[in-house]
Amino acid sequence: MQIDRKLLEEIISDHDRLVFDHIPTEYLSDALGHLHGEADALLFPKSTVEVSGILRYAYENHIPVTPRGAGTNLVGSTVPIKGGIILDLSRMNRILELDEDTMTAMVEPGVLLQDFQAYVEQRGLFYPPDPGEKASSIGGNISTNAGGMRAVKYGVTRDYVRGLEAVLADGSILNTGGKQVKDASGLSLKNLLIGSEGTLAVITKCLLRLVPKPEASVSVLVPYGDLQTGIQSVLSILRADVAPTAVEFMERKVVALGESFSGIKYPRPDAGSYILLTFDGHRDEVEANLQRVRELVLGDGAMDYIVLADPRQAADIWRVRGALVKAVEAVSEQWPVDIVVPISQTARYIRFINELEAVSGMRMVSFGHAGDGNVHLCVVRDGRDEAAWQEQLHRNMEKAYDKAYALGGVASGEHGIGIEKRPYFLGETPSENLLVMNRIKDALDERHILNDQKSYITGGPKNAEVI
Numbered sequence: 001m002q003i004d005r006k007l008l009e010e011i012i013s014d015h016d017r018l019v020f021d022h023i024p025t026e027y028l029s030d031a032l033g034h035l036h037g038e039a040d041a042l043l044f045p046k047s048t049v050e051v052s053g054i055l056r057y058a059y060e061n062h063i064p065v066t067p068r069g070a071g072t073n074l075v076g077s078t079v080p081i082k083g084g085i086i087l088d089l090s091r092m093n094r095i096l097e098l099d100e101d102t103m104t105a106m107v108e109p110g111v112l113l114q115d116f117q118a119y120v121e122q123r124g125l126f127y128p129p130d131p132g133e134k135a136s137s138i139g140g141n142i143s144t145n146a147g148g149m150r151a152v153k154y155g156v157t158r159d160y161v162r163g164l165e166a167v168l169a170d171g172s173i174l175n176t177g178g179k180q181v182k183d184a185s186g187l188s189l190k191n192l193l194i195g196s197e198g199t200l201a202v203i204t205k206c207l208l209r210l211v212p213k214p215e216a217s218v219s220v221l222v223p224y225g226d227l228q229t230g231i232q233s234v235l236s237i238l239r240a241d242v243a244p245t246a247v248e249f250m251e252r253k254v255v256a257l258g259e260s261f262s263g264i265k266y267p268r269p270d271a272g273s274y275i276l277l278t279f280d281g282h283r284d285e286v287e288a289n290l291q292r293v294r295e296l297v298l299g300d301g302a303m304d305y306i307v308l309a310d311p312r313q314a315a316d317i318w319r320v321r322g323a324l325v326k327a328v329e330a331v332s333e334q335w336p337v338d339i340v341v342p343i344s345q346t347a348r349y350i351r352f353i354n355e356l357e358a359v360s361g362m363r364m365v366s367f368g369h370a371g372d373g374n375v376h377l378c379v380v381r382d383g384r385d386e387a388a389w390q391e392q393l394h395r396n397m398e399k400a401y402d403k404a405y406a407l408g409g410v411a412s413g414e415h416g417i418g419i420e421k422r423p424y425f426l427g428e429t430p431s432e433n434l435l436v437m438n439r440i441k442d443a444l445d446e447r448h449i450l451n452d453q454k455s456y457i458t459g460g461p462k463n464a465e466v467i
């Protein structure tokens with residue numbers, strides 16, 4: 001593929017924002033680095049006009065484009081499998097406006113979640129979406145509809161996007177949504193773009209909804225003898241009208257890996273599992289909910305109820321939770337799963353996984369967002385050679401995804417489909433749904449330049465012969 005370097009240099013005038021040779025390998029992959037692609041150019045636009053110019057050029061010349069935020073996805077969605085251009089949005093990282101009256105903020109897509117959360121919290125406001133990887137970008141969070149720890153109370157990224165500016169594949173600029181709260185005016189294009197994994201457009205501005213910062217936030221660690229008792233207890237917590245902000249579950253075996261990785265110890269190492277809860281809101285309300293849940297969980301068979309009143313201890317406990325994927329990766333290659341089932345089926349699903357682990361002899365450590373049924377499994381490679389790993393992994397994952405769908409679940413709660421989850425997602429999704437998704441792709445990007453053959457895309461460009 002011939003890239004017109006001169007023309008791209010006219011669109012992006014600072015030469016340090018274009019890389020044509022020796023593209024660093026981390027830009028050719030995702031957070032896990034298992035899959036790598038190749039690219040002819042790595043571009044760092046700084047404005048919507050530059051993004052538009054690049055896409056117009058790519059579209060006219062049928063050049064594949066892989067949009068990229070912070071590259072923290074776990075599903076291969078930033079791997080440039082078709083070559084062409086990597087469009088890295090990380091330099092578009094300004095917070096453009098904070099409107100305290102409408103409680104909204106306008107940001108560029110490359111702003112990191114951790115920076116944005118700190119910025120608004122210093123001003124008494126709060127941005128609730130909270131995926132485990134805080135060094136991810138807002139544009140990436142929107143493109144994957146990131147979920148995370150606080151979804152059980154506050155919802156997911158989609159619930160905090162009021163409007164978007166996005167550049168379509170042909171370079172035209174779309175504005176959708178706005179500061180108004182309600183909108184019943186035609187199709188919601190904003191919602192179509194959220195979670196579309198860079199397949200429909202490149203997001204260049206994000207209008208985000210904020211809420212007042214809660215007065216108090218307290219976490220509690222609840223150890224249980226086994227995971228099943230812990231997961232059953234979550235249902236009583238959810239039914240009790242105590243509005244937990246986070247309800248995470250972790251098996252002791254994965255916490256032990258997190259402890260070795262971080263050097264931080266959890267109390268009650270004799271537990272088989274833990275539920276980690278947070279309550280936020282007005283101080284009195286938090287105190288009352290803490291008390292109520294104490295009685296509930298001890299009645300449900302919890303071994304203890306450890307209120308993490310010291311903020312440093314709470315931060316340490318959460319740090320271990322946030323590092324679990326990396327902790328497993330540190331001991332062996334692993335394959336992360338983020339299946340989501342109805343919350344009433346979580347215990348059943350985890351029981352199935354434990355049985356699958358026992359029968360298959362393949363380590364599967366589980367943790368995740370118990371409050372919303374989002375089960376994170378790390379399927380561990382251990383000493384298997386490549387052929388055995390691939391064969392056993394896919395044989396067992398077919399069973400794991402079949403079971404999830406049979407229980408009314410879906411392939412991904414928050415990580416997206418990318419490349420890695422395609423076989424399971426495509427195999428389980430009704431053909432009518434896939435057809436509609438592919439028609440939408442054709443309508444917005446008929447030349448399939450944006451992230452082609454990822455996620456739901458099964459068809460090819462409409463006029464394939466010119467490629």
Ligand SMILES: Cc1cc2nc3c(=O)[nH]c(=O)nc-3n(C[C@H](O)[C@H](O)[C@H](O)COP(=O)(O)OP(=O)(O)OC[C@H]3O[C@@H](n4cnc5c(N)ncnc54)[C@H](O)[C@@H]3O)c2cc1C
Nearest residue numbers: 069070071072073077131132137139140143147198203414
């Ligand atoms: C340790 C760890 C923990 C994690 N925990 C969670 C979790 O709890 N919850 C969760 O939801 N995710 C989690 N993730 C996954 C990941 O952090 C999220 O998917 C995140 O939203 C990706 O953001 P990013 O900026 O890194 O996007 P990238 O990885 O760069 O891109 C992700 C997708 O978005 C597209 N994209 C990026 N920017 C744009 C843009 N401006 N316009 C159009 N398309 C774009 C890309 O093409 C790609 O398809 C975790 C990852 C790690 C490594």
